[in-house]
Amino acid sequence: MKPGKCFKHAFAMVLHSKLRSWLTIIGIVIGVAAVVAIVSIGEGMQRSLNERLGGLGADIITISPGFSKGSNMVALRGGVHMHGTEGGSGPQATENEAVLTRSDVQVLRGIPDILQIDPNIRGNVEVSYLGKTGTVSITGVDQRVWPRITTSKVKEGRTLDPTDQNVIVIGGRLASSYFGQPIGINKIITIEGSAYRVVGILEDQSNQIYIPIMMAYQILEGKKTDQYDSISVKIREDRLDETIAEIESRLMTSRHLTEKNKDFSVTSSKQLQQTMSETLNSMSAFLIAIAAVSLIVGAVGIANTMFTSVLEKTKQIGIMKAIGARNRDIMLIFLTNSALIGLVGGVLGVIAGIMLSSAMPALMGSLPLGRGGTAISMSSVIMALSVSITVGIAAGLIPAYQASRLKPVDALRYE
Amino acid sequence: MDRSVLKFEDVWKIYGMGEIEVPALKGVSVQINQGDFIAIIGASGSGKSTMMNLIGCLDTPSKGSVYLKSKNISKLGESDLAAFRGKTIGFIFQQYNLIPSMTALENVLLPMEFLEYNSEESLSRANQLLRTVGLADKINNRPGQLSGGQQQRVAIARSLACDPEIILADEPTGSLDSVTGKEVLQILIKLWKEQGKTLIIVTHDINIAKNAETIIELKDGQITSISKLRGKSK
Numbered sequence: 001m002k003p004g005k006c007f008k009h010a011f012a013m014v015l016h017s018k019l020r021s022w023l024t025i026i027g028i029v030i031g032v033a034a035v036v037a038i039v040s041i042g043e044g045m046q047r048s049l050n051e052r053l054g055g056l057g058a059d060i061i062t063i064s065p066g067f068s069k070g071s072n073m074v075a076l077r078g079g080v081h082m083h084g085t086e087g088g089s090g091p092q093a094t095e096n097e098a099v100l101t102r103s104d105v106q107v108l109r110g111i112p113d114i115l116q117i118d119p120n121i122r123g124n125v126e127v128s129y130l131g132k133t134g135t136v137s138i139t140g141v142d143q144r145v146w147p148r149i150t151t152s153k154v155k156e157g158r159t160l161d162p163t164d165q166n167v168i169v170i171g172g173r174l175a176s177s178y179f180g181q182p183i184g185i186n187k188i189i190t191i192e193g194s195a196y197r198v199v200g201i202l203e204d205q206s207n208q209i210y211i212p213i214m215m216a217y218q219i220l221e222g223k224k225t226d227q228y229d230s231i232s233v234k235i236r237e238d239r240l241d242e243t244i245a246e247i248e249s250r251l252m253t254s255r256h257l258t259e260k261n262k263d264f265s266v267t268s269s270k271q272l273q274q275t276m277s278e279t280l281n282s283m284s285a286f287l288i289a290i291a292a293v294s295l296i297v298g299a300v301g302i303a304n305t306m307f308t309s310v311l312e313k314t315k316q317i318g319i320m321k322a323i324g325a326r327n328r329d330i331m332l333i334f335l336t337n338s339a340l341i342g343l344v345g346g347v348l349g350v351i352a353g354i355m356l357s358s359a360m361p362a363l364m365g366s367l368p369l370g371r372g373g374t375a376i377s378m379s380s381v382i383m384a385l386s387v388s389i390t391v392g393i394a395a396g397l398i399p400a401y402q403a404s405r406l407k408p409v410d411a412l413r414y415e
Numbered sequence: 416m417d418r419s420v421l422k423f424e425d426v427w428k429i430y431g432m433g434e435i436e437v438p439a440l441k442g443v444s445v446q447i448n449q450g451d452f453i454a455i456i457g458a459s460g461s462g463k464s465t466m467m468n469l470i471g472c473l474d475t476p477s478k479g480s481v482y483l484k485s486k487n488i489s490k491l492g493e494s495d496l497a498a499f500r501g502k503t504i505g506f507i508f509q510q511y512n513l514i515p516s517m518t519a520l521e522n523v524l525l526p527m528e529f530l531e532y533n534s535e536e537s538l539s540r541a542n543q544l545l546r547t548v549g550l551a552d553k554i555n556n557r558p559g560q561l562s563g564g565q566q567q568r569v570a571i572a573r574s575l576a577c578d579p580e581i582i583l584a585d586e587p588t589g590s591l592d593s594v595t596g597k598e599v600l601q602i603l604i605k606l607w608k609e610q611g612k613t614l615i616i617v618t619h620d621i622n623i624a625k626n627a628e629t630i631i632e633l634k635d636g637q638i639t640s641i642s643k644l645r646g647k648s649k
Contacts, residue, residue, distance in 0.1 A: 322471065322473060322500070323525060409468045
């Protein structure tokens with residue numbers, strides 16, 4: 001029998017046992033939909049992660065005092081990190097004492113791969129605008145360097161410049177909605193009782209305030225001049241790992257530290273991104289594995305349906321053989337039938353998966369990475385379809401073989 | 416010239432039922448020639464179904480040889496045998512055995528699809544065959560929408576689809592009332608006469624068998640008589 005005719009008969013078989021076919025198809029739909037949804041949510045999270053962290057620049061390294069789990073999301077050189085925490089001598093203890101100072105900045109200046117150095121201090125301050133008050137985070141930056149090192153883009157106004165004094169640049173969300181009404185350029189807001197003029201609004205969605213570091217020392221209590229909460233440096237992009245190692249060894253020498261009592265951490269957004277992305281990947285791999293189980297259950301469903309179908313059609317198989325069907329013809333018809341069930345299940349599963357994943361951001365709006373939406377890639381769709389057809393064929397293989405081997409005389413006698 | 420289309424040479428068919436072997440045919444030898452009209456009769460258990468299965472190449476003998484158009488069917492592979500069967504033998508069954516989900520036309524087309532005939536020629540042939548059996552207006556009806564007689568006429572059309580030399584009918588009127596049965600029989604006889612087919616009818620009904628040229632009677636797996644009722648009247 002020609003493949004076209006074979007397909008026609010297989011298709012008719014699917015149509016003629018509607019309910020059973022559909023029930024079987026649902027099994028595949030669930031599996032495929034779950035896989036597609038998880039893959040696309042995972043890809044969406046990945047994309048959102050890249051947008052958020054990729055924007056930070058691959059050439060920025062942050063040095064912060066203290067060496068504990070909390071002070072940095074990811075400490076570089078995991079081995080050292082492990083060492084530090086199990087050392088027990090107390091990351092907390094060192095954290096209280098450790099500070100970054102002007103002398104550390106001097107050390108950093110001696111590293112040729114470092115292009116820019118921006119020491120920061122930060123804290124929370126009370127801010128009021130048009131009678132409304134709130135607490136927001138403020139960062140004191142070296143205004144000569146910060147504009148060149150930051151990856152935030154200015155949406156309105158300008159960035160800080162070296163002669164600035166009582167002016168600030170604020171985050172996008174703070175400007176647009178924090179105080180209930182938008183803050184425009186040149187508006188005056190009050191920070192801890194003193195007035196500051198807004199010269200720039202950033203594109204990002206933060207509540208941050210950026211201020212020249214000298215002003216920050218005046219506002220923030222308990223901060224001593226020439227002591228920093230962190231130091232951001234811009235380096236040559238292609239020398240990330242080497243520079244990190246260089247910074248660590250030089251600072252350890254100048255601060256008279258060993259690996260055991262190391263009291264600072266060096267982090268890069270690129271490595272943070274890599275680590276988070278690895279975590280995401282292993283999480284989605286795990287979820288996909290679970291979804292794959294339901295796909296296997298669906299495959300068993302197809303096999304079951306096909307066995308029933310072969311049993312039910314035994315007499316028809318006998319008739320077909322009597323009028324000239326070869327084993328191969330019967331086998332092909334049944335295999336095409338199960339492949340079709342797989343294909344239809346796959347197509348509907350992809351559609352359901354897309355719908356499910358597009359509903360997902362609404363369901364997990366509170367999850368920061370969920371806001372990135374979902375990404376459905378062509379490759380995952382093609383993969384889902386080919387997997388479902390393969391599953392269909394694999395599940396139909398034994399029943400189809402069984403059908404093809406029926407002896408016509410026995411099959412005809414079957415009632 | 417050898418006019419033989421079918422030859423049984425000392426054919427045995429033994430079914431194993433557990434440890435007991437049950438012989439259904441015990442050394443049957445017979446020759447059927449091109450254009451013969453044979454009726455095979457016998458009570459149930461006489462071996463006539465077994466004989467029909469062997470004639471139809473649905474089964475192979477345990478011992479002895481069955482030659483169909485001088486080919487030994489035991490020596491053919493599954494795929495060749497299926498194609499050979501499809502081309503050479505047209506089956507008509509007591510229970511019609513149409514595919515219920517297919518229309519009359521599709522049922523008649525099916526054998527030609529298995530033998531990969533040209534689609535357009537198949538279609539016009541199927542239409543013409545259904546016209547021949549008087550069902551031109553029912554081609555799109557499914558078996559469930561047809562009477563028994565109509566279904567059997569579809570089955571006759573189907574049996575002729577690949578223009579086989581042999582029409583093998585197993586109790587073709589067995590499920591029909593006597594009037595319809597007679598009509599169906601008349602169609603078969605007409606085909607035999609007009610198209611020169613070899614017609615083999617397996618039946619237990621002596622009145623049906625009397626229409627044939629030759630009656631082969633089976634009893635307990637052996638041929639008890641071969642009676643020629645009339646000579647070549649064609």
